[in-house]
Amino acid sequence: MNLTVALEHLRQEPKMAELLDKVEMPPFNPSGRVYYDLLESIVSQQLSVKAATTIFNRFLNLFPDQYPHPEQVVALSTEQLRAVGLSNQKTGYLKNVAQYAIEYNFEHADWDAMTDDEIIILLSKIKGVGKWTVQMVLMFTLGRLDIFPVDDLGIQQGIMLLFDFKEEGKPLKAKMEDLSQPWKPYRTLACRYLWRYKDTLKTKSNS
Secondary structure, eight states: OOHHHHHHHHTTSHHHHHHHHHOOOOOOOOOOOHHHHHHHHHHHTTSOHHHHHHHHHHHHTTSTTSOOOHHHHHHSOHHHHHTTTOOHHHHHHHHHHHHHHHHTTGGGOOGGGSOHHHHHHHHHTSTTOOHHHHHHIIIIISOOSOOOOTTOHHHHHHHHHHHOOOOOHHHHHHHHHHHHGGGTTOHHHHHHHHHHHHHHHHHHHHO
16 A cells, blocks of 8 residues: 555545544554454453453463464363463354364465455354454454444544534444545545544543
């Protein structure tokens, strides 16, 4: 992605132009680790960043090289996984991801050859992995440029704050989709700025 071109495209929307001037965005490098990032995402669900990091590090320490190879994850007992602080449900989800990774050879998959929708369909078949999780993988793991997670609470809040939307539920999501159309094909970048904007406002209100 040519960042200058992308930013100029987003600046065509006046409020988005204001946002781009207000918010500092750190450098971004997609990890490319679909399997690993799916595991980390499951561990972090409904936990604080600190708690999730602690449990995930304990999980990694179960493996000789601190990497959760799919075959090794599948071979671990529920008791071993529970012992690092994982819930029964998350234990099952991690094993699901590992088994699926083996069947579809995730670690050697040609993700670049697949469309966004193809990846959503493939990964959403894993029990414990929903559309939102796959969208995060598309954005932050694979660096896909035009992902717009309309169900994400942070994006909803950022848009409501920036554009003074009052709607909720389906009407809000429909309005968000309409609003985002001119941002194509750089909606991932727009979302990163919206998240940052919301978090910046939250930090200021708490200070």
